[in-house]
Amino acid sequence: MSNRLIDLVNISKSFGSSLILDEMNLYVQENEFLTLLGPSGCGKTTTLRIIGGFESPDQGKVLFNGSDIASLPPNKRQVNTVFQKYALFTHMTIAENIAFGLKIKNKSKAYIQDKVKYALKLVNLDGFDHRMPDSLSGGQQQRIAIARAIVNEPKVLLLDEPLGALDLKLRQGMQYELIRLKNELGITFIYVTHDQEEALTMSDTIVVMNQGYIQQIGTPETIYNEPENAFVADFIGDSNILGSIMLRDELVEILGVKFACIDKGFGENKPVDVVIRPEDVELLSPNETNLNGVVTHLIFKGVHYEMEVEANGFTWLVHSTKMVPVGAFVSIAVAPGNIQIMNKPVSEDEEATAIDE
Amino acid sequence: MNKILHKIYLFLILLFLYAPIATLVVLSFNASKTRAKWGGFTFKWYQALFQNEVILEAFYTTLLIALLSALFATIIGTIAAIAMNGMKKGSKAAFMAVTNIPMLNAEIVTGISLMLLFISFGMRFGFSTVLFAHITFNIPYVILSVLPRLKQMNPSTFEAALDLGASPVYAFFKVILPDIFPGIISGFLMAFTMSLDDFIITHFTKGPGLDTLSTKIYTELKKGIKPEMYSLSTLIFITVLILLLLVNKTPKDKKNKKGSLQEEIIL
Numbered sequence: 001m002s003n004r005l006i007d008l009v010n011i012s013k014s015f016g017s018s019l020i021l022d023e024m025n026l027y028v029q030e031n032e033f034l035t036l037l038g039p040s041g042c043g044k045t046t047t048l049r050i051i052g053g054f055e056s057p058d059q060g061k062v063l064f065n066g067s068d069i070a071s072l073p074p075n076k077r078q079v080n081t082v083f084q085k086y087a088l089f090t091h092m093t094i095a096e097n098i099a100f101g102l103k104i105k106n107k108s109k110a111y112i113q114d115k116v117k118y119a120l121k122l123v124n125l126d127g128f129d130h131r132m133p134d135s136l137s138g139g140q141q142q143r144i145a146i147a148r149a150i151v152n153e154p155k156v157l158l159l160d161e162p163l164g165a166l167d168l169k170l171r172q173g174m175q176y177e178l179i180r181l182k183n184e185l186g187i188t189f190i191y192v193t194h195d196q197e198e199a200l201t202m203s204d205t206i207v208v209m210n211q212g213y214i215q216q217i218g219t220p221e222t223i224y225n226e227p228e229n230a231f232v233a234d235f236i237g238d239s240n241i242l243g244s245i246m247l248r249d250e251l252v253e254i255l256g257v258k259f260a261c262i263d264k265g266f267g268e269n270k271p272v273d274v275v276i277r278p279e280d281v282e283l284l285s286p287n288e289t290n291l292n293g294v295v296t297h298l299i300f301k302g303v304h305y306e307m308e309v310e311a312n313g314f315t316w317l318v319h320s321t322k323m324v325p326v327g328a329f330v331s332i333a334v335a336p337g338n339i340q341i342m343n344k345p346v347s348e349d350e351e352a353t354a355i356d357e
Numbered sequence: 358m359n360k361i362l363h364k365i366y367l368f369l370i371l372l373f374l375y376a377p378i379a380t381l382v383v384l385s386f387n388a389s390k391t392r393a394k395w396g397g398f399t400f401k402w403y404q405a406l407f408q409n410e411v412i413l414e415a416f417y418t419t420l421l422i423a424l425l426s427a428l429f430a431t432i433i434g435t436i437a438a439i440a441m442n443g444m445k446k447g448s449k450a451a452f453m454a455v456t457n458i459p460m461l462n463a464e465i466v467t468g469i470s471l472m473l474l475f476i477s478f479g480m481r482f483g484f485s486t487v488l489f490a491h492i493t494f495n496i497p498y499v500i501l502s503v504l505p506r507l508k509q510m511n512p513s514t515f516e517a518a519l520d521l522g523a524s525p526v527y528a529f530f531k532v533i534l535p536d537i538f539p540g541i542i543s544g545f546l547m548a549f550t551m552s553l554d555d556f557i558i559t560h561f562t563k564g565p566g567l568d569t570l571s572t573k574i575y576t577e578l579k580k581g582i583k584p585e586m587y588s589l590s591t592l593i594f595i596t597v598l599i600l601l602l603l604v605n606k607t608p609k610d611k612k613n614k615k616g617s618l619q620e621e622i623i624l
């Protein structure tokens with residue numbers, strides 16, 4: 001059942017003396033929407049270009065349906081790319097742009113015409129056949145780039161931050177469009193973004209990357225609720241990350257205060273990182289718990305209030321629908337299920353987290 | 358007040374720049390053989406010009422050299438520009454400097470060095486040496502007009518073509534070439550003009566027996582002033598002027614081919 005369509009095995013890639021990808025392993029299943037998510041320069045585009053055939057890995061295998069395609073040039077791969085800056089052919093009409101791949105495959109005129117019509121309909125741009133790319137808005141050009149790729153019926157569509165240049169409103173619209181397209185066409189999508197919200201909204205699977213290493217692979221829910229390390233927790237949404245000590249199973253000491261939790265198996269008196277989402281922090285009257293503090297900031301965010309609370313030398317980020325005024329004394333409680341315990345990152349990841357402190 | 362001053366100033370500059378050429382043009386229509394007095398309007402020098410076999414021969418040579426040298430320079434220069442565009446920043450800058458130097462270099466130095474080069478290779482002076490020389494000094498002009506076009510291009514365009522199944526050669530002719538074509542055309546016209554125009558380098562590399570229009574005018578003038586030469590110079594001036602206007606107006610084909618009915622559909 002779990003059909004591995006693309007399998008990256010031990011991929012390494014350097015540019016000059018800098019190692020960009022280090023022994024990366026990743027597989028993509030048929031019909032999956034997989035998102036590579038990570039900060040700028042972490043190697044997302046490089047990974048995509050290796051799958052597309054525009055870069056060759058220094059080491060490792062790229063398997064497509066089980067056979068190695070590492071030496072296959074891009075024009076021979078059953079993969080199409082939607083480039084970050086559209087890369088439309090400016091001297092051709094929209095119809096000629098979309099027909100480009102089909103003409104190379106020597107399809108009949110009638111077939112090409114039908115396909116172009118169909119693709120334009122699919123991206124909601126019927127009637128644009130004779131326009132030139134320059135006369136289209138950014139969002140429209142983006143959709144033409146998608147249409148140009150999908151008429152070739154690729155097994156896999158690679159999208160490199162396709163919505164990066166669009167404004168927020170258009171971007172949200174396009175996110176739904178893309179999901180609809182994917183469901184209609186049944187194509188596997190490999191999607192690159194550094195926008196965590198976009199990744200959470202659209203993906204079946206998210207691959208969080210940092211500095212050439214995969215930090216975590218999982219569904220949006222797992223990535224958000226059970227981040228494996230501080231980097232992932234910090235990158236996916238706001239969070240409170242605290243260096244703590246796992247005293248024993250189901251008991252953790254945070255900022256010198258003991259908290260009940262539900263994690264086991266970390267050993268005794270072991271240093272760990274704890275992640276607590278701002279919406280999981282409860283503010284009670286002073287001295288109701290052993291962790292007391294004072295509200296130092298308050299911002300109204302629409303759905304909720306965002307507050308900062310100084311407690312035991314740490315600034316807690318708190319989201320709550322109840323407003324507590326600046327200067328008020330409070331105590332902090334967290335439900336055991338909302339305390340996420342993570343191992344301290346090892347070696348190279350350590351560096352990665354340090355950047356975000 | 359200020360405006361009038363502007364106009365007078367502009368007029369003086371234009372007068373200063375174009376008075377010599379205007380004199381030449383006027384004299385080419387002067388029926389009197391002496392420069393000192395106006396003997397009435399005539400086309401006879403132009404007629405004489407087109408009956409002068411030596412001049413026509415030189416004209417033919419000039420045209421052939423200009424065409425051939427521009428053609429070869431365009432091919433070589435375009436390929437060079439593509440290579441340079443693919444280079445890293447450092448080596449690109451170095452190559453740019455190397456191509457710029459011959460353009461800024463005094464022509465007489467270029468002319469003499471080419472002459473010495475041909476001598477040391479034991480080449481016989483004549484058509485081929487002039488052609489080689491012209492190709493050489495034309496290449497930088499082509500590079501200079503093609504390179505900016507390449508830089509403007511989205512680097513992903515070529516990859517997008519490959520991605521859609523094009524072979525590298527097909528992608529080049531279908532996607533890159535059309536995009537940089539205006540640059541190539543203006544490079545070609547520029548090279549053609551420079552070749553047509555050249556005197557000094559031709560003078561040093563042509564050897565006896567071969568003449569282009571400019572070297573012909575020079576030898577004729579040494580023998581004594583003939584009004585035919587005024588008309589010839591006038592014709593050359595006008596040709597070069599037209600060519601330069603063309604270079605500045607190279608096509609910018611960025612219009613809708615057909616206005617679509619649904620111009621304003623925005624989602």
Ligand SMILES: Nc1ncnc2c1ncn2[C@@H]1O[C@H](COP(=O)(O)OP(=O)(O)OP(=O)(O)O)[C@@H](O)[C@H]1O
Nearest residue numbers: 015016020038039040041042043044045046047194
């Ligand atoms: N052709 C190249 N030559 C040298 N270095 C490169 C090349 N391509 C990428 N790099 C370097 O590799 C690293 C990873 O680049 P990559 O484009 O994969 O990052 P990314 O995750 O896509 O980032 P972004 O979100 O900014 O697009 C960067 O440090 C970049 O400078």
Ligand SMILES: [Mg+2]
Nearest residue numbers: 044045046160
């Ligand atoms: Mg990128």
